[in-house]
Amino acid sequence: MSTPEHRIKRGVSLYSFQEEYFLRTLTLEDCIRVAGDIGARGIEIIPEQSIPGYPHLTDEFVDTWYAWMGKYGTTPVATDLFLDTKLHPDRRLTLDEQIASVHRDIDIAVRLGATIIRAIINTPPEVMEGAAPYAEEQGVRLLLEVHAPFHYEHPWILDHLEVMHRTQSPALGLMPDMGTFVERFPRVVSDRALRDGARPELVEYIVKTYDDHGDTHALMDIMNYRHGGPVEIGLARQATHYIWTDPRSMLPHMPLIGHVQAKFYEMTDEGTEYSIPYDRIVPVLVEGGFDGYLSSEYEGNRHVQDAFPVDSVEQVRRQHAMFARLLGEQKDPVLPTPRTLGAGPGTGPHTTGTGSH
């Protein structure tokens, strides 16, 4: 079926390459080059992840940044801010200090040419409201990340929506993280627990409870009742951090949605994400008229790094092959590469049906 007309674009958060950047097997430039190669033109960067010397940006770095954009055919789209309310050991930041922290991150976004800033979930509504005028003045949007286990009817999100609706500030909005649409428990997570020694029947119980949309509350208690140890109890706790909500819950908020973090855990050999049904999410975004970027956030690395080489680049490439298909791109600029052996569970022996899924 043909995809209706839309203006959705493809990008990548450099957060996706955290494993390789952490280990310095990819430089910052490498990450940007790879994004360009994949056809993910929009770049989202976490300055305090991959810009040494943050919050100070040298003119030299900024010049180099823009040179990379030109060289690799990419464009700055978003930065991610954190809010270190516990900067000091003996007190929390005041409201003014918090707003000043956001102003500083606005300045960084502007210097990097980004027009969108991810505000981390712990940013209070009054800080968003207080920083909105400066953001508007600087021509950037502050978007609150809606991150699991929060969702669009959660009290904290409702508090934020109240500010957004009351102020009508063009500088405020939402940034959905697709981790709120985890329909099946991530296989890379449950397989990791098995490798860490969890009892298979307890892992299966957790996964089945989650996949059946049962009550994950008290799963930790049940693991205790079933004589589970720290690994099983830890997996049960993780089950309360993933949520499934209907992707259509984004529709009423679409005017506030300026950017989408396309969180993912595992692109399978079949070209789908194991847990998050993008084939049903993208049509909702098209229906709602979303006109921003799908920005990849590969988050499977931490779950496979104990046993497999992490190949974030291949994972992101696969996600973009899926996006190109779902977005109806006529000429697929992302050609799947040949499968490489031993490059992670997605590209490894999972094709023979490992795990009890």
Place this chain on the structure above:
Amino acid sequence: MSTPEHRIKRGVSLYSFQEEYFLRTLTLEDCIRVAGDIGARGIEIIPEQSIPGYPHLTDEFVDTWYAWMGKYGTTPVATDLFLDTKLHPDRRLTLDEQIASVHRDIDIAVRLGATIIRAIINTPPEVMEGAAPYAEEQGVRLLLEVHAPFHYEHPWILDHLEVMHRTQSPALGLMPDMGTFVERFPRVVSDRALRDGARPELVEYIVKTYDDHGDTHALMDIMNYRHGGPVEIGLARQATHYIWTDPRSMLPHMPLIGHVQAKFYEMTDEGTEYSIPYDRIVPVLVEGGFDGYLSSEYEGNRHVQDAFPVDSVEQVRRQHAMFARLLGEQKDPVLPTPRTLGAGPGTGPHTTGTGSH
């Protein structure tokens, strides 16, 4: 309105007098006498709470026990079992050891004349199944307590129902604890948090979220975002331990329900429980044909003991005045006593509207 005909009886779990028993201001005999005075004829006892020397019962104690029953016009109804799967520091009890533990508690119930045993929530379904034949032989029923945050559609309870339905054992059933029907956040709990230094606006946020049946998930995170400390985070955690479910959810299970633990936190001066709508719960039990005991479990003591004298007896008396009314007893055998000053929040200055409720 007149109450339809029913066979519901009133009792008390001696757990209700835990404060006074702990401090030895009431003896075990006192507790039974008080129950008789209140007109709560059915006695539920936790043997390992109030029988020194448990699990060994002397003939002398047993004789005394029955003498008390005769003297105070009470009758043994239920005992409560625990399952110490972590008895040993280095291993968990085997299935056989668990079943043997339950058998031992069955013997205790029989010696005390109880025909019902509360099985604690961590009792696995296979232990219930394994102990059922002996329970049936001994003429007692093993009833799994359905305790918050568990409820009638929770996976753990469903696992137990599977055993009950499959085996059709007359010795297995359910014991609903009314703590699964907490419609309003317990005032004694939120007031305690205020006395412990919690910020009123954060307490109000938690209480309002709970009372609005909002998502209490991530409330601990929100307390952190709002610069809450351990007291606020602890209160947020407690908010995930209370649940509201529709009392009518008991109706499909009524044949399995042999005893009701009438949990309560605060009987107000107006003669209602602050959080649990007994005026809607009792009619459901009547409708379903429940023919066992409403067994009081006063649990407000631990929340008021820091600032007020605990008067568990008065609290239980008030609950039974309410039950007598709801059960349509023509001659109320429980006459409310005059209010005593300083006897706990329920009988203290709450009449002037303390707290933000």
Place this chain on the structure above:
Amino acid sequence: MFDQYIVCEEGFRALSDGRTGGVVEVRMPYYRGLTLSMVEAVDLTLDGQPVPPARTTFTVHGNSYRFDELPTVTDDRWEMGERAELAFETDQPLAAGEHDVAVSVRLRISYMPVPGGGRDRKRLVLAA
């Protein structure tokens, strides 16, 4: 629950067997009795100084135990509300007057995924 009752105000006294040290009476912060094998710690801090468990003994209804013995005691219990006697040795005799006495109890409770127990701290006057 019952944390505020752990340290008993009465019964704080010097050892009477010639050793230097004392006895504080303690109650368990829990609504039922518990087999001793599940009492993981009853840790004493006296005037700001932790007393090593090896220098304490724990007595319930006349039965005395070293703390390293408790994990194997499955035939005795700390009853609900029972005042246990926590005897401890110090290098110097206890001074007359007030002392800061803090006790932390850790219990292994089967239906909880994390330890149970509680803490209490009181200023106690040494009985003459």
Place this chain on the structure above:
Amino acid sequence: MFDQYIVCEEGFRALSDGRTGGVVEVRMPYYRGLTLSMVEAVDLTLDGQPVPPARTTFTVHGNSYRFDELPTVTDDRWEMGERAELAFETDQPLAAGEHDVAVSVRLRISYMPVPGGGRDRKRLVLAA
């Protein structure tokens, strides 16, 4: 995340300034850099013996700190993936050959109600 990368296999060496002790290189188990005031602990256990923080120093990109200084350092950061140098003193010179090196990192992360961080343990060969 990244716990397995905390203790770096390369760079484990003896101190070269005449004191007895050594240096182990460590990375932060977190996906972004963090201001040093929020690095609450980088605790070392060498061959089963905890090394007191007072006997260690922490160096990032050439800037060295005592651990009791870190809470006030708001103008410097441990960058994501940066190998910090944890220098430590011992009573005796480090023996040649293998050592058991365990590091526990505790981070104060504002959006978490509990501390972040992680632990790692490796057997490292002392560089000649």
